[in-house]
Amino acid sequence: xxxxxxxxxxxxxxxxxxxxxxxxxxxxxxxxxxxxxxxxxxxxxxxxxxxxxxxxxxxxxxxxxxxxxxxxxxxxxxxxxxxxxxxxxxxxxxxxxxxxxxxxxxxxxxxxxxxxxxxxxxxxxxxxxxxxxxxxxxxxxxxxxxxxxxxxxxxxxxxxxxxxxxxxxxxxxxxxxxxxxxxxxxxxxxxxxxxxxxxxxxxxxxxxxxxxxxxxxxxxxxxxxxxxxxxxxxxxxxxxxxxxxxxxxxxxxxxxxxxxxxxxxxxxxxxxxxxxxxxxxxxxxxxxxxxxxxxxxxxxxxxxxxxxxxxxxxxxxxxxxxxxxxxxxxxxxxxxxxxxxxxxxxxxxxxxxxxxxxxxxxxxxxxxxxxxxxxxxxxxxxxxxxxxxxxxxxxxxxxxxxxxxxxxxxxxxxxxxxxxxxxxxxxx
Amino acid sequence: xxxxxxxxxxxxxxxxxxxxxxxxxxxxxxxxxxxxxxxxxxxxxxxxxxxxxxxxxxxxxxxxxxxxxxxxxxxxxxxxxxxxxxxxxxxxxxxxxxxxxxxxxxxxxxxxxxxxxxxxxxxxxxxxxxxxxxxxxxxxxxxxxxxxxxxxxxxxxxxxxxxxxxxxxxxxxxxxxxxxxxxxxxxxxxxxxxxxxxxxxxxxxxxxxxxxxxxxxxxxxxxxxxxxxxxxxxxxxxxxxxxxxxxxxxxxxxxxxxxxxxxxxxxxxxxxxxxxxxxxxxxxxxxxxxxxxxxxxxxxxxxxxxxxxxxxxxxxxxxxxxxxxxxxxxxxxxxxxxxxxxxxxxxxxxxxxxxxxxxxxxxxxxxxxxxxxxxxxxxxxxxxxxxxxxxxxxxxxxxxxxxxxxxxxxxxxxxxxxxxxxxxxxxx
Numbered sequence: 001x002x003x004x005x006x007x008x009x010x011x012x013x014x015x016x017x018x019x020x021x022x023x024x025x026x027x028x029x030x031x032x033x034x035x036x037x038x039x040x041x042x043x044x045x046x047x048x049x050x051x052x053x054x055x056x057x058x059x060x061x062x063x064x065x066x067x068x069x070x071x072x073x074x075x076x077x078x079x080x081x082x083x084x085x086x087x088x089x090x091x092x093x094x095x096x097x098x099x100x101x102x103x104x105x106x107x108x109x110x111x112x113x114x115x116x117x118x119x120x121x122x123x124x125x126x127x128x129x130x131x132x133x134x135x136x137x138x139x140x141x142x143x144x145x146x147x148x149x150x151x152x153x154x155x156x157x158x159x160x161x162x163x164x165x166x167x168x169x170x171x172x173x174x175x176x177x178x179x180x181x182x183x184x185x186x187x188x189x190x191x192x193x194x195x196x197x198x199x200x201x202x203x204x205x206x207x208x209x210x211x212x213x214x215x216x217x218x219x220x221x222x223x224x225x226x227x228x229x230x231x232x233x234x235x236x237x238x239x240x241x242x243x244x245x246x247x248x249x250x251x252x253x254x255x256x257x258x259x260x261x262x263x264x265x266x267x268x269x270x271x272x273x274x275x276x277x278x279x280x281x282x283x284x285x286x287x288x289x290x291x292x293x294x295x296x297x298x299x300x301x302x303x304x305x306x307x308x309x310x311x312x313x314x315x316x317x318x319x320x321x322x323x324x325x326x327x328x329x330x331x332x333x334x335x336x337x338x339x340x341x342x343x344x345x346x347x348x349x350x351x352x353x354x355x356x357x358x359x360x361x362x363x364x365x366x367x368x369x370x371x372x373x374x375x376x377x378x379x380x381x382x383x384x385x386x387x388x389x390x391x392x393x394x395x396x397x398x399x400x401x402x403x404x405x406x407x408x409x410x411x412x413x414x415x416x417x418x419x420x421x422x423x424x425x426x427x428x
Numbered sequence: 429x430x431x432x433x434x435x436x437x438x439x440x441x442x443x444x445x446x447x448x449x450x451x452x453x454x455x456x457x458x459x460x461x462x463x464x465x466x467x468x469x470x471x472x473x474x475x476x477x478x479x480x481x482x483x484x485x486x487x488x489x490x491x492x493x494x495x496x497x498x499x500x501x502x503x504x505x506x507x508x509x510x511x512x513x514x515x516x517x518x519x520x521x522x523x524x525x526x527x528x529x530x531x532x533x534x535x536x537x538x539x540x541x542x543x544x545x546x547x548x549x550x551x552x553x554x555x556x557x558x559x560x561x562x563x564x565x566x567x568x569x570x571x572x573x574x575x576x577x578x579x580x581x582x583x584x585x586x587x588x589x590x591x592x593x594x595x596x597x598x599x600x601x602x603x604x605x606x607x608x609x610x611x612x613x614x615x616x617x618x619x620x621x622x623x624x625x626x627x628x629x630x631x632x633x634x635x636x637x638x639x640x641x642x643x644x645x646x647x648x649x650x651x652x653x654x655x656x657x658x659x660x661x662x663x664x665x666x667x668x669x670x671x672x673x674x675x676x677x678x679x680x681x682x683x684x685x686x687x688x689x690x691x692x693x694x695x696x697x698x699x700x701x702x703x704x705x706x707x708x709x710x711x712x713x714x715x716x717x718x719x720x721x722x723x724x725x726x727x728x729x730x731x732x733x734x735x736x737x738x739x740x741x742x743x744x745x746x747x748x749x750x751x752x753x754x755x756x757x758x759x760x761x762x763x764x765x766x767x768x769x770x771x772x773x774x775x776x777x778x779x780x781x782x783x784x785x786x787x788x789x790x791x792x793x794x795x796x797x798x799x800x801x802x803x804x805x806x807x808x809x810x811x812x813x814x815x816x817x818x819x820x821x822x823x824x825x826x827x828x829x830x831x832x833x834x835x836x837x838x839x840x841x842x843x844x845x846x847x848x849x850x851x852x853x854x855x856x
Contacts, residue, residue, distance in 0.1 A: 036645050050826065052630055059690060087692075088621035090632035104690060106622055106736070108633050148825045155827070164649055164856070165830030168642030168738050172826050174626040194516040194534055198602040202480055204518035205536050214596030217464050221592055262487060262532060308534070310596050335855070336789075337765055338813040361764075384850055385766040385813075397576045398478065398600050399583070402593030422812055427763070428592070 006282035008412065009319060009352050012293060015279045016324050019295040020302060023251075025328055026182040032170055035162045038180035039223065039329045044156035048173045049146035054109040058141040061100035061122060061130065062113035068135040076123075076131035085110060100130065109142055116141035149173060159330025181329050183225035187246035188215045191257040191267070192308060193233045210310040210398055211256040218314050219254065222322040234264040243274050247301040252321065256313045259290040259305035267305035268292050275303060283320075284351045284412065287312035291320065310398045315354050315407065318428075336424040337406060339386035346416035355417075356404035357388040357425055388425050404428055434710035436840065437747060437780050440721060443707045444752050447723040448730060451679075453756055454610040460598055463590045466608035467651065467757045472584035476601045477574035481519075482537035486569045489528035489550060489558065490541035496563040504551075504559035513538060528558065537570055544569035577601060587758025609757050611653035615674035616643045619685040619695070620736060621661045638738040638826055639684040646742050647682065650750040662692040671702050675729040680749065684741045687718040687733035695733035696720050703731060711748075712779045712840065715740035719748065738826045743782050743835065746856075764852040765834060767814035774844035783845075784832035785816040785853055816853050832856055 007015065027041040056062060063079065071077040079100045083093035087106040094112030095101050101110050109116070118141060121134040149155055155169050156162075162170075162180070170178065188211075195209040196202050209231055216226045228246065232238050239258065246253045258267040271278050271294040280293035292305030304321060306313040326333065339359055347353040362385060388408060391400045406425035410417055417423060435443065455469040484490060491507065499505040507528045511521040515534040522540035523529050529538050537544070546569060549562040577583055583597050584590075590598075590608070598606065616639075623637040624630050637659055644654045656674065660666050667686070674681045686695040699706045699722040708721035720733030732749060734741040754761065767787055775781040790813060819832045834853035838845055845851060 032641060033644065036648060048630065048636075051635055053632070055635075085633075086621070088633045104692075105688070106620075106635070143825075148827050155830070163830075164642055164645040164742055165826065165832070167645040168638045168742070168826045169830045171626065171641035172636050172638045172738070174630070174636050176626045192515070192534075198599065198604045202476065202602070204481070205513075205516045207479055207483075207534070208476075208600050208602050210596045210600045213460060213599035214592055216461065217592040217595040220464060260533070264532075310600070314592055314596070335765075337763075384852070397571075398593065398596045399576050402583070402591075402597045404593070424812070 006284045006289065007280050009283055009285050012280045012283050012291070012320060013323060016293055016295070016302070016320065017327065019277070019279055020324070020328070022297075023300045023302075023328075025184070027179050028182045029177050030180045032167060032176050032178070035178055035180055036167055037223065038162055039331055040156045040158060040160050040162060041179045041181045041329075043154050043158050044170070044175070044178060046149050046151055046153045046155050046173045048149075049151050050149040050172045051143055051145060051147070053145050055143050056103040056105060056107045056109060056116045056141060057143055058116050058118045059104050060102075060116045060118045060141065061132070062103045062107075062109050062116050063095050063100040064113060065115035065136050065138040065140065067098065067100070068115075068117060068132055071132050071135045073133050076133050079130050079132055081128045081130060083110070100132075114138045114142065157330070159332070161331060183223060184251040184325065185249070186219045186224045186226045186252045186254060187228040187230065187250040188212055188219070188226055189230045189232065189239070189242055189246065189253065189255045190215075191232050191234060191239055191255060193264070195231055195257075197231060211306075211308070211313050214310050214314050214398070214401075215254050215256060215306070215317060218317050218322075219252075222325060224252065224325070234258060234266065236266040236270065239266055240270045240273060243270050243303065247274055247296045247299050247303060250301055253301060253303040254306060254317065254321070255304065256306040257308035259292050259307060261290075265290075271303055271305060283316070285316070285319070286348060286351045286353045288316040288319070288354065289351070291316050293320070311356070311401045314401055315356075319354065334426055336426045337386055339388040339423055339425050341408075341417045341419055341421045341423055342387040342389045344416065344419050345390050345410070347410040347414060349415055350412060352412045353410040355408045355410060356391045356400055356428070357406055357408055358391055358403060359386040359388055359405045359425060361385075362387050386425070388423060401428075434712045434717065435708050437711055437713050440708045440711050440719070440748060441751060444721055444723070444730070444748065445755065447705070447707055448752070448756070450725075451728045451730075451756075453612070455607050456610045457605050458608045460595060460604050460606070463606055463608055464595055465651070466590055467759055468584045468586060468588050468590060469607045469609045469757075471582050471586050472598070472603070472606060474577050474579055474581045474583050474601045476577075477579050478577040478600045479571055479573060479575070481573050483571050484531040484533060484535045484537060484544045484569060485571055486544050486546045487532050488544045488546045488569065489560070490531045490535075490537050490544050491523050491528040492541060493543035493564050493566040493568065495526065495528070496543075496545060496560055499560050499563045501561050504561050507558050507560055509556045509558060511538070528560075542566045542570065585758070587760070589759060611651055612679035612753065613677065614647045614652045614654045614680045614682060615656040615658065615678040616640055616647070616654055617658045617660065617667070617670055617674065617681065617683045619660050619662060619667055619683060621692070623659055623685075625659060639734075639736070639741050642738050642742050642826070642829075643682050643684060643734070643745060646745050646750075647680075650753060652680065652753070662686060662694065664694040664698065667694055668698045668701060671698050671731065675702055675724045675727050675731060678729060681729060681731040682734060682745065682749070683732065684734040685736035687720050687735060689718075699731055699733060711744070713744070713747070714776060714779045714781045716744040716747070716782065717779070719744050721748070739784070739829045742829055743784075747782065762854055764854045765814055767816040767851055767853050769836075769845045769847055769849045769851055770815040770817045772844065772847050773818050773838070775838040775842060777843055778840060780840045781838040783836045783838060784819045784828055784856070785834055785836055786819055786831060787814040787816055787833045787853060789813075790815050814853070816851060829856075
């Protein structure tokens, strides 16, 4: 069996991880705005408080909370308004006993005050004189200095992707530039005598080159920088030359096609020649068996021979290279969604299966939750959640990838998945 | 009650939708590579088949399936190899009775053949002579012309976002340029005397301007083009001038701050003056009540007064403006994830609540599925899925937004959510 020569997905991932232990990702500085979607290469700590001072969250009157104790509709507390703090001002006068300071939403709370009575629970009965109809407790309607973010707090972790919330938080503490991982430079090489580019005539026997564009999109969508796209026929010397050059100027080289065992499959020989360090000669994965992994130790380049079939090439990229890059940068795993299988699916034992699925939202439970609960064993079916339907396709299919929302991994030791079984689907 | 003046979220969305009925989004042409992440403005139909011809999915021998009927280990079928088709070649000789044509994975299937016997179920016993040990059925190991994508098939719908699969499919049918929606041009205006930019000293009473960056990130992350960022104090004339100008050169203007009812809240007056068409004066939504919606009919610009609190501003942008843009372009709703509430949460009746949550993966079910099933009513708790934990924060908080994975909408007529209740969380 050819399977004897292959690694499991887990083994291949571990080998790649260990082989590239000495490969350090470079970092660069990015402006806050261009940092969106990038990955922080450092923990970031705040050097400011948010808010910078105790702040009112309401329009009203700042005072010592104890001034209001016992206040009620029929027993209002009488107060003297001893000042006013506009929102951009330094708070002045401290309210003493029987006093309050008028504040706006966002105003600084003056010394001596620890709470704010909302304006609607007060009434001005004479200039500078109010009655208050409700008690407040200390801290009420006040956000304390540093309550949102405190000086010294870690606000971004290494590996955290900069999204909308992170951008807001960095702006809030006055940080305009951060260190992010430099995007790894990728060369995409597609091999095959049968490949025609767009615009080229599709003569008999030729097919359009899908992998160059699909792998470029896959690499870019996980934060890589595809600098070169190369299409070559099945000519060993030309492939070898292209891989040599790519290894010198890229961090990652993605070659597709030519990784099987056929007479014109040169990838393995080429990678052996260029790196002398091919460590995975196939993965016990369906689709994706013809996957070759190598590491050019001298030039610190990861070189991958991916399957020729577009869906397999993209899935292996996701499962091996994108996974490795996430681990290397400290990023979280991509989001998975719990779902229930909508059909029985069989799989080969001995090979892990990556099954593309569509996720269909099922909402029956809302109509009658009581009935659902009573169904016992079958309760899953009626519940509000996702049903995963396999997107079947022969291995060359690209439409299956476009039609799938996610994929489900079926372990090696399983014969398949049963209809109604709960699974996790990883989003594509 | 001020609530009498407000719309529900649904009403505000419908008003915005109807007001902007005459606003047509412009489109532009994009290269396949730069189209990634963009939204197709048209249905796209294939003008080619994928694959373009019947193709072998295996290395082996193409023949008429009926030639192999009855073949077995002890009763092999004898065949004459009458030709060979390399993968980039036009298929030549048709196999007749008792004949087969050698093919590779990807080779064109010759006329007269309708199946491929895998090489491992054959043996060459003399040059050009093989025995076949297994029967194949018609279509086996063959992918038919157009089976993946057929000529005339709709492969992309209007409103579909171009991802990895779509890119591959377009490349597969030789399309290099597509029509996408032009990114709407956005101006972000932040108002408030208390706002300090980064680098500016944070004198007493001042806070950092978060909204300019957070709203820019939010707009860019939903595919908009933020051309101008403006910060202004609470000065009516200046705000009016900035909004006038922005309305002339933008599709969408996002103003934050100044949308409440305070003495320095000028947004509503300004929008009334600039557009004469303010149709929403507040939304019964928590957070997000001080939201003002206007449409400049003459210049076809959507102008929004958003809350000053960063989290509220970003959430209202998502719930109103991003929602409108998705509907306008025909995009799908953002992905929601089913989850179980991890805590009781109370909410105000009469106002819909948008509650930011963290999603925690709970995997107890895997350990003992039988026990879980037996628990009946409680079975949800033990199931493999997400638990949603509310991210509590006072309304000015930005850290809450950074700490949340998703949000949950609590309807107006509910007093809250119960621990253990199943909900849908919309991903942030």
